[in-house]
Amino acid sequence: MKTVSKPVMSRARKFAIGVLAILPVVGIGTSLHASAEVDSYEAVSPSIEQARANILISRQLQFTHFREQTIDENLAEEVFNDYLDYLDGQRVYLTEKDIESFQPLKEQMAASLRTGQLQPGFDIYNRVQKRIVERMDYALGLLEDGVDSFDFQTDDQILLDRSEASWEPDQAALDELWNRRIRNAVLGQRLNGSSDDEILKVLTRRYESQRKRISQMRSEDAFQAYMNAFAGTWDPHTNYFSPRNSENFNINMSLSLEGIGAVLQSDNEYTKVVRLVPGGPAARQGQLGPADRIVSVKQEDEDQPVNVIGWRLDEVVDLIRGPRGSTVTLEVVPANASDETVTRTIAIKRDEVKLEEQSASSEVIELDRGDETYRIGVIDIPTFYADFQAMQQGDPDYKSTTRDVRKLLEDLKEEQNVDGLVVDLRNNGGGALHEANDLVGLFIDQGPTVQIRSSDNQVQVLADQDPSVAWDGPMVVLVNRMSASASEIFAGAIQDYGRGLVVGSQTFGKGTVQAVRSLNHGQLKITQSKFYRVSGGSTQHRGVIPDIEIPSRIDTTRIGEDALERALPWDQIDSVPHARYFDFSGVIDQLRQRHSDRFAETPEFGLLQKEIDFLKEQRKTTTVSLNEDQRRDYQDQLESRQLTIANARRELRGDEPFDSFQAMEDHQEQQAAAANGEDEELDFIVREGGHIMADMLELDRRLATILPAGTVAAKAE
Structure with a gap:
């Protein structure tokens, strides 16, 4: 099986080990401290x-x-x-x-x-x-x-x-x-x-x-x-993976280890979180996030944490791994911290990542719009998965993304009687390539889904050969900066076919495929090919540009392919003949205007925009004062603004406001597990996806069943 590699999210280059460095810190004096307990460094030599x-x-x-x-x-x-x-x-x-x-x-x-x-x-x-x-x-x-x-x-x-x-x-x-x-x-x-x-x-x-x-x-x-x-x-x-890191890489690919469900990478002095595994302990706990940097690791049976700044990546991973049911406590510098001295402590109970916890799920939301109520089906797809072992054993009921989504669609059509569909791919970092191909096939009668160009310029076209369609109605695909690889293939194909609208923020832009090759000493993971949409444009570097954009808290200067040095560039090859089910050009301007007008009156969006503006201001800060009074004033201002935004959000929900910043942090820690990694932004954006779907139906009733209506095979423009 070919698997879409997961993305890297950092401006720093991804390496297989930890950088030998330390946390930024400083003082007064000139003497060198000689430690009798530690030998001096002895030079190493190549073999x-x-x-x-x-x-x-x-x-x-x-x-x-x-x-x-x-x-x-x-x-x-x-x-x-x-x-x-x-x-x-x-x-x-x-x-x-x-x-x-x-x-x-x-x-x-x-x-x-x-x-x-x-x-x-x-x-x-x-x-x-x-x-x-x-x-x-x-x-x-x-x-x-x-x-x-x-x-x-x-x-x-x-x-x-x-x-x-x-x-x-x-x-x-x-x-x-x-x-x-x-x-x-x-x-x-x-x-x-x-x-x-x-x-x-x-x-x-x-x-x-x-x-x-x-x-x-x-x-x-x-x-x-x-x-x-x-x-x-x-x-x-x-x-390059050393012999030891090769072993760790192979174990990670088989998903056979128990831990917290986080992918890590080295980033200068730190070990940094790349992404969370959907359904894993860290994702369920809800506090750890992409671009958080790990300062120390503490086991539940130890009194003191172990500082891991400057450690090799494999050694940090070994500390974080542990038996199922045990708890590991991480001290991290949050991605949105004002500087590296601001840390938080996160306790996570180790567990295995179960396939069923990564499975697609559905719900129905009702939207009252004047005299009419719309029922919108929402399918959340955390990753593109398949139970390869069960598949190889010939189990007719093996689990996969496409199989699960097909069942959910049948229920939404027959039992729930929905008017439209929202497919949520936010934070979906990819997975099995064949599942992305098959999933596109649920929404088109048949045709190409993605092109793959190798280093020798040979182009392979993957296609859906099954003429059956599981959903022929209108659809919206939600994406964000964390949508990558297979997610981008799916969203790009839906956009190219005119099968639905893509809504959200520009995706990650991970459009390359890697192969792992054995050496006499370790392994080399090497980029060997690139993905291209059926319209000819690569998903590499540029990702998928939404038809209707919704801003996000995610810092695109730190997360995304275009934030990585020497990322392969965007380019284009010939398009392949494919159907065009609907031309949204006649309604897209009206859809965008309705969305803009609605967001201008949506309190949740106003709070999201304030938070985004606040985070952007913080990112512009390049220096901090070493004067204690000035530094306290600065921190008080930051905490006051965060508390104001949090209390405004609580007011919308009818909850009592927090009386202090500490009370807010304590509440967030207590609610992290129950929140299951979700927050208010996700909920209201799902609803907005539903409203855009309703707008589509109101503006053009032909969208109610767009598939059979005069499908024309043509090259994309």
Whole structure:
């Protein structure tokens, strides 16, 4: 079976291990702290097996990747820069002098990558690890006098994101930078209510832990980091897996492990949440979200959490995994946090992700519109799934997306007597490709559904061969930025066929297919083909543009294919002949106007827009003050605005307002499990999808049964 790969959601490149770095923090002092308990970092060296793997990776990338490029000096410079970004993405360990000393290594890099000479990459890696040890020693030295020795009455500020900053010129400048970083960490925890004694313990434990991690680095860590910087210059979905990470990747693909149901990736200093598995423990618990960054992990039988900043991804995954029924507590920096010192604690009970909890489901909503009441069927599809094992065993009742949706449609038509259909694909990250193809077939008599172009320019067309139709009435497909891969194939086909309207926000744009190839040492996941709609345009990079747009809280600068460096571009091939069931051009302007007028009078939309504006303002903040009074004022303003929005939403529902920000947070934690990951935005957007459906029927009654009405086979424009 071919499976649509899941998307990556980050501006940072996705790698197979954790970046060796630390949480932004800072203080005062000049002495280096020598830890007697931790050995100094010992340089690592490449092995013969790694050198052979490097040669195989070079050949695979040059001759089988979808993007054609050669390993020359220009590409080597990209590898060099990406490697430094990976090892010191916030530019807090290396100085300008270090970078200058790497120039001879950069000049050797092109030839070295072609021939398996790994020493340039290892030399850079070893230097960075030694610099990290020096910074840890410096940070621990600053903490020796206690956090009350820091001055929080200055007008100093700190840059939140240093990924584009200049390298500091020397060690003295780095000392000053770290002074600010530690003050920022102390101040952030003070504002979270921690005492100075607690802060001192937490930060000391953090830096000692990270220093210890550096002393345990292995040759494989350097090789993974270097090969991923190399592979990532082709595209962000091409990755190298070490032998251990290959095992983890294969286990994850078989869904045989119990855990929290979250896909993770490395993002500079942190392990970041990519997406939640539908129906999994984290999705059901409701507090963890995409782009949240994990700071620490605590087991239920342990008193203290383990700080995981700077840990390898595989080791963080091992900590989070555990027996079914046990609880793991994550400390995370929320995606919408004002800065990295703002964290929240989330307790999740581990469980296995069950297929039935990912299954499609339906409901019927009634909309009173003047003299008429419309019954709208809503089908929610969390993922494109199939029970492959049952299918291979010949079970006639095996579960799959298409089979389940067909049954739901039969019920909606025969028992519920609905007037229209809304298919909800929001937050659906994809899944089985053949299920996307078959699902399109439930809504058309037959025809092509998607084109797949390989690296040798051969085009394969998947098609629905079944002339039967499960639903021939009008439909709306809801999408958002988290709709990816198979979701985009389905939504794009419905749009191209004129079978329904796509409503929501621009989708993720994951339109590539990866294959995993074994090496002598580990595996290479490599991009080998791209998806194209039947109209010829790729879903890659651009995704699906809705016919009617609804704004979203999701930060598109951080989540989405077009937010990834070196993502393959959008392009176009020839369209394939396909039917066009309805031309919406005659009514789309009126539909958009009705939607706009309705939203202008919808209180929920007004609150959503206020929240979006608030989040955009926060994202524009590039620095924060290290003055305690100013910082408290800033935090009070943020909390006040969030509380105002939350209380306005409660007022709409007839609930008592919260009397404080803390009361709001306590309530959200208590309600997280019951909420099952849903929120008010989802409910009112589903209703709006129903209203758009009703508008369609009112404006053109031909939509009531559009399929049999003069289907014309033609090429899409």
